Amino acid sequence: MVIGGGIAGIQASSDLANRGFKVYLVEKSPSIGGRMAQLDKTFPTMDCSMCILAPKMIECARHPNVQLLTYSEVRGVNGSVGNFKVKVVRKPRYVDETKCTGCGICSDNCPAEAPNEFDENLGIRKAIYMPFPQAVPRLVTVDKDNCIECGLCENVCPANAVNREQQPEEIVLDVGAIVVATGFDMFDPSVIPQYGYKRFKNVITAMELERTLCASGPTGGHLIRPSDGKIPRSIAFIQCVGSRDRRKWIDHPYCSSICCKYAVKDAVLIKEHEPDSRVTIFYIDMRAFGRGFQEFVNRAKSEFGILFIRSNPGEISENPNTNNLIVWFEDLITRTVHNATFDLVVLCPTLIPRKGVEELAKILGVELDNYGFFKSVDAVKKPLDTTVPGIFACGYCLGPKTGDVPDSVAQGSATAGRIAEVLAGMEVS
């Protein structure tokens, strides 16, 4: 069983299935795809994220050895390596999976609207919805919290697939090994009041920017700022928002490993969208490690003219008339305090453990590390083995060990290898 259908979980599932194992891929949300599905482009090759991910999602889902259990959650685990019994609850979609064709007529007719989580709540979706156009499986789901029970969807559905009486279903799986690939959440920057996130309209997070830049996002790929829908001419990125931060109420002392790289990527994307814009990145250390990244940063400076300022800004204030933002910072090179005005400020928040991992860890009986990520039994020798034999982890749920997509893919393949190795060993003994 693989828990989590992001890129790491997809890779682990596909490799295990191709190796001949039956795989149950359990995903909490209505579609697999994970965080990578939300991204616009991937660094440093600028490949369109969905374009390279979508074939992998479909390939995984279509594999005869893979059984997708989306909109499902793990509730209980018993047994040990080679013989786990897993209790999974399939949450009611209120839609018959065997009948729904994903035509979307129901969504078009649904009068109830809700914030679109996939777009970081920037846009809206309907109460009966498909999370994004390339969703796998291609099914709609009813969000009962926002449904007004008008029954319109039931009436318009040509396949007769809506079933408002659907009940949660509990199933038990027999599996030999378990892979945890539950990914990450993003730190909520409103915890740092000085930066004004949620107080000032034009202070946004990097994930919100990512959705804004994305062609399938809420603005159709047009870079506009929230306050007035105008194209921002000057944009600032602030790194290490909540990371490398030991303040008691924040307490995320680690480096998230990816923010420097994606900020540079986003800065370059902005320059490609709007060549006249002025982009500044405030950073502490520019951690562009990994293949091709240093070269990419060099290009961002020389070719795209992005300004890098070594500083951790102290405060952001807003001009109430223009909604422009004034960033106060000490330039650590010149040791002088400045302020500069920007149309848009993008915060790069640290990545934190997924909500609910503590509960999942308890169910699995595995330990978490000091920061709440899944703990490796040996950080050097057995980086993907959790503290329970037969339970492995890959991707960002292990914490910032994962630098980026290729790291997640390699870890996904590697857990598949570990499982084949461990289960083969058991057959012999």
Next chain:
Amino acid sequence: MKEEPRIGVFVCHCGVNIGGVVNVPEVAEYAKKLPYVAYAEHDLYTCSEAGLAAIKKAIEEYKLNRVVVASCTPRTHEPLFRATCKEAGVNPYLYEMANIRDQCSWVHMHEPEKATIKAKDLVRMAVAKAALLEPQTEPEVEVKDASLVIGAGVAGMTAALSMANQGFKVYLIERDKEPGGIVQRLHKLYPTLADSSEVVDPLVEAVRSHKNIELMTSTTLKEVSGYIGNFHVTLTSLSGDKEINVGTIIVAIGALNYRPPTGLYQYGVYDRVLTQEELDGILKKGSLEEPDRIVMIQCVGARKGEIRPSELEAFPKSDTAELLRKILKARKEEGWPYCSRICCMNAIKNAILVKEKSPRTDVVILFGDLRVYKEYEDFYRRARDLEVRFIRHIEEVPPEITQTSDGKLEVMAYDALSGLEVKFPADWVVLSTPLRPRRGEVILARMLKIPISTDGFLMEAHLKLRPVDTNVDGVFLAGTVSGPKDVSESIITGEAAAARASILMGNRKVSTEAVTAVVDKDLCIGCGLCEEICPYGGPKIEERKSKIREILCRGCGSCAAECPRRAITMRHFGDHQVLAQVTALLMPESPKGG
């Protein structure tokens, strides 16, 4: 008698990637009027499950026997659309793709009208070719359930054990006398500060004793022929040559530490200027006394210089070995442009080790950016708690090292915070240097036909999604041969490469490329040019006629282009098919697309 072509054209909006520029409905309408087109439609995402279902439905409903998708790139999407055709009963090679995104909407973003015209041109060309397509079959080959792992470092040994534990036979070869690789020469490993032997020794023990692993030290690769599933490998050692047959190959030859040229930071001039690797050796021996001060300098030979276009000339031609040779030579003097990922942690590790042994020693680390990613931040903090001094210096002005009359060294640098000159008398100066590609890559790249990336390391099949695969089927990469990695990352790629290889070996067979060269025996005069030109060893002259060994042929078309008698044609890319495309481009009104 061939059936009349009935072509279905599916034009994709790709969200706004194409639809935001090209008038997609207009292109689909246009396609309907092209010769043999029986059906045309457009979809927001043709690659979505609904888009694929629409293709299948149209094939059935309109009795289509050819499919054209006008969308993105075959690199990512051709397999998917081919599989869809196959599921609907159409031979996957009766499918043609028009790339109206990468080659149209992306490059003509600001000229939507002209882009729409070009999209129509591309679709017309694809339709013209599709009408002439013929079904092909992908030959299946057996995969031997044995693997060759080249390099018995941590990554190679991990990969070997993983496969051996799954029941596959593994030949593990190592050029040195002993297995263990670069890691066994290290003293301790970050962040656990475990002895390197704690990692290396159990692996060495295990590969020596495993019944499925044949470890051959002092052995190198002499020759490789064959292909996925069935590589014939000649190994050579002092005791002579040995031939083996394997289904897969894992390359894990690792990397080397860059040694600065003599004189750079006085390295090789003053004997108390060391590299981090040499300090490791001293710490391992325990022979470091209690110095007053050690100064470490980061990024020596890393993030420096750039690989010039002239060095990349050979790229991406098949003889990538020449490329690496050029790069290695120039980089020796100038350093490498990339960040080596591990040096910051290595320096901190050695700083901690020195401090723990000799707290009174002042350890100063001069750096530009400190890249202690992940939770190594804790490790960095531990060093600061031990009062290791981290000083950000102005990298553009390299520190100067002089020797004073009492034989001590003095380091002069510019402090980035104050902008002022700072001087440190020092007993030792330690240079943190990057990992660099091995020279052995030259031989391997040539033998295995793996391209070398612009940073000098072997290139993976896809930077994001296929990090341990290569573009040579059946050959995988593990460890630092594909760029700097630390020990845990090398172990992960070792496991991953083994997993990927095991899939092939476990399935016992694999289907290969159907697009191969075909020789018309009547036209062939047996001149042998094809044999000479082929980078993959496909053609062979037998009885004065060329014979293509299909399994080796990668469908590159070099032989077809070179053949003076035009006796060689390519399946799926026949002259008549390509000419039909050209005609369709040049003569839009020509009937039946040429």
